[in-house]
Amino acid sequence: MPEESWKPPLVMVAVDIVILTLRASKLHVLLVERGIEPYLGELALPGGFLNNTEEDVLAAAHRELREEANLHGTRPHLEQLGAYGTPGRDPRGRIISVAYLAIAPSLPEPVAGTDAAGACWEPVAGILSGGMKLAFDHHQILADGVERARAKLEYTSLATAFCGETFTISELQQVYEAVWGVELDLRNFYRKVQGVAGFIAPVSTDRRTTKGRPARLFRAGGRTVLYPPLVRPNPLVADEEEQ
Template sequence: MDDWLKDSDEVEASWLTVDLAIFTLRDDQLMMLLVERGLEPFRGKPAMPGGYVQKNETLREGALRELAEEAGIDGSRLHLEQLGTYADPGRDPRGRVVTVAYLALGPDLPDPVGGTDAERAFWAPVAHLEDGTLHLAFDHREILTEALEEVRRRLEYTAVAAAFCEEPFTLTELRTVYQVIWGQNLDPSNFRRKVLNTAGFVQPTGQQRLPPTGRPAALYRRGQAWLLSPPLLRATTSGRRD
């Protein structure tokens, strides 16, 4: 990726990059995919996977290629959508670089394998990024903050929570997604009622899963709806959302 900087003609045509904010749940923790940069600038610093878009590929193709090259992950498994464009003049010390950030979500994704100019790739707890334990390169902290809020908001109004679940899933597993990402405990009975009363959110499979203890749990898959009506709203610090 960074070898392009050696060719001035390529640099002039390649000031457009993609970065990926990729989230998954592991051991009931929200995790983000990071790479340790192997080259300057920010050598040795953690960053989101990403890089320059090649001349003959779309933004999405560039994002999927960089993900495969830097982390060894097949992006076809992911829910992938554009998050936003970041173009502050000082965001990259090499020059004026505009990046299109992608938001990517997947269920319990595999261990990544670093490649190209990434020394290694790893899953990092989002809590360690929010509390400052890990400091990200470039403006990736800003992208992270906006990506997290976008995920939390979309859980309210869309069925994107199902992207974190391997199908078929139980309502307890779906509720865990909301609790981990929102950082709120949800009443199991109220959550079940809301999900089942939201048309098209989930579809019963007619099957059950037998847990080590307790009663069998009904299994579901994602339904046909994308927008949730009514939405599932977070509680605010002062009580319920309007």
């Protein structure tokens, strides 16, 4: 084909964000109710097109965090998850979505963006089990985001991104249980966490959580890669491994 006859394909770029947080000790994801076609009235991950040809993809992700999750003045963990460009994934045309994974603790009630009719936090477990349908290919993007978080909890300090500035060992354990979907023995978990140098660091102030002794508080340590890793148990044999 002569070079002068070649025309670049018309491709649009969007960003979609898997925003995870813990609510009532369960893993939740932010969803929006679409206020426009396609998929009018259906639930989807928050996201949108780049504003213009000058907007960077990462800048667009930060903008969507502000608009869709009301994350003003908050610095969530944010990392690129992947690119999704299967033909036909969007009925509006050839659209490639760059997906991001965002994690932060104690996120506020969501505020619907400009093209959304509503926004809500939904438990991840019910969605991934097939109990809820998402627009576009967002079920796959969500599944990929959750698996990324599950895997990184094993060998990085990502779990502390779900916690506040200070936290107890019990609260950190709740993160692992919620994301992995298993129950862990507290004594065994405490021993494993304490065995990873630099993962968490004690702080001087204790918080009284019960009528008994105050719970010891910790903060994120300086280490980002965990060694030895905290290996994710198989849910079917988790009880046996924790004994």
